[in-house]
Amino acid sequence: MYIKDQVKKLTPYKPGKTVDDVKKELGLSEIIKLASNENPFGSSQKVGEALTAHAMNYAIYPDGGGSVLRGALADFYQLPGNQFILGNGSDEIIQIISRAMLDSSKNTVMAAPTFPQYKHNAVIEGAEVIEIPLINGRHNLDEMAQAVNEDTAVVWVCSPNNPTGISISDHDLKQFLNKIPQDVVVVLDEAYFEYVTADDYYNALELIQDYPNLIVTRTFSKAYGLAGFRVGYGIAQPELIQALEPVREPFNTNSLAHLAAASAMKDQQFIQYCREQNREGIEKFEQFCTEHGLSYFPSQGNFILVHFNRDADEMFQALMQKGIIARSGQALGYPKSLRITIGTGEQVDKTLESIREIITQ
Template identity: 55%
Template sequence: MRWKEKILTLTPYQPGKSIESVKKEYNLEQIVKLASNENPFGCSKSVLEALQVHLNDLAIYPDGYAANLRETLAQFLQVEEDELIFGNGSDNLIQIISRALLHPGASTVMAAPTFSQYRHNAVIEGAIIKEVPLINGEHDLDGMLEAIDDNTNIVWVCSPNNPTGTYIPENKLTSFLDKVPSNILVVLDEAYYEYVTADDYYNSIDLTRKYENLIVLRTFSKIYGLASLRVGYGVANRNIIKALEPAREPFNVNTFGQLAAAAAVKDQNFVEECKLKNRQGLQQFYNFCEQNNLSYYPSQTNFILIDFNVDGDRVFQFLLEKGFIVRSGKALGFPTAVRITVGSHEQNEGVLKALGEFLAQLKTESVGVQGESV
């Protein structure tokens, strides 16, 4: 078989360990998963009610146009219906955009580290990848502008960024967009948009009106709590959407995902409650880090990246054996850090207690080493 040469160098996306596999491997009864940035508070009750109505429709194909969801979301966002595109999660939209615009000889610009699927899809399409290192956990926008060349078709901007949780202030983003050539698509990935509380954050939907080469990606997997149903969407001017649609697979958003997303967006009280609880949870982590002199990035998401100055895999394994699943920073470009999803108040207390035990163990080891060297 004549496989694409580039695809043979790739490894599949590695999701966090599942709860059931950890229970079985370590003979644990209770597991707290804080690895995939899921909403610990689930989803709106209105979603569950909406799904009950259509349980007998499994034999019917989904609405390929997502008409009801399209109308609901367009009204909520105050955009036109033909300015929306839907995907099987925003990952699917990243794939669609890459498929439509990237090819051998084309280049794409992104930060590093950032969400891995930008690079992954670019490799599959055989594109030239230009990665610009973060500066203090933030996008180097000037460096990204310098990386743009005549062959650049896509620039990826993740704000808030995964895995750092940092964001780009409005003045810096608009200054950047002013300088990107109008024939290059800028993808603004806002998977964690609903968690943002920063005063100088921008209205990205308004920006799509000003910049016709901008598409904004969002998802129902995070604060809306619909990760298992995989619904994402993009907002851009109708010309971009029209050009992307042929690269979208038919029926790519399932019926239950469409129903759930339409119900979820109508319950903004649930969203605001989760946003508040997340801020309170982040403060628990901030307090712990400051008490223990640990470096971290202030986050505008529902996760926090903490530097422990030891192998991140070691922290990950310690917590795993205590019944907490997190993500080692080693695979995320931060080898001495771990990324932890903000859970409920009780879940946060539990993982922080375990981390306190880990730090105490490190201190004991350090004293032992010093004693041996005397």
């Protein structure tokens, strides 16, 4: 069998333990999973209502153009429907961009550490990966712009960045975009967009009008609480969307996902509630860290990277013994930190109490 050399060197995605696995293993009845930046409040009630109200014929393929969801997005953003591409999660948008634009004659520029799927997909396509280290959790946008050369096809910018949570300011992003040649595509991954409260945050939709080489990716997996449905999307000028469409599989997003996502968009009160609760949770974490002499990155996402100054895997295990599954920084480029999803108020309190017990014992 012929397998691409670069694929042989990759390891498959390793899913974390399920809640049931951990319950069984540790004999615990309650587990709080704060490892995958899912929404602790679930999703809007409107989703459940819509799914029960609409009987579907499951023998029929989904609407391949996703016209209902595309229409809902177009209404919501006040943009034409041909400025959106739908994906089976924004993961798939990353894959589509990589498949369409990267090969062994090209390179691609990204921060490090950042969301690992940019690199993963670029490696599969055989492209050279140029990684520019973060400075204090922030993209080094000057260095990233400088790294772009005549072979660069795609630059990835993650804001707020996973795993650090730091977002980019309007001023910095515009300065950066002005330095990138028009034939190099910039992907602005805004998976955590709905959680952002920073005053200096840019307006990505306005930027799309000014930069034809910019594509913004967003998702229903985070604030909308629909990770199980796998639905994300890209927004760009029609020409860029059109260039990517042939790579998209005909029925890549499914009927239930279309309905769930379109219904979820109708409940912006729920999104606002989640954003506010999340901000309160982050503030509790920040205060706790300050009181206990722990450093952290100021996050605009629904997670926080806390530096514990001790082996991340040990800290992860200690927290798991108390029924809390966080994400060890070992695999994220921060071997002494944990990335912790912001839970409900009660979950945040329980998490902070557990951390207090571990670090003061």
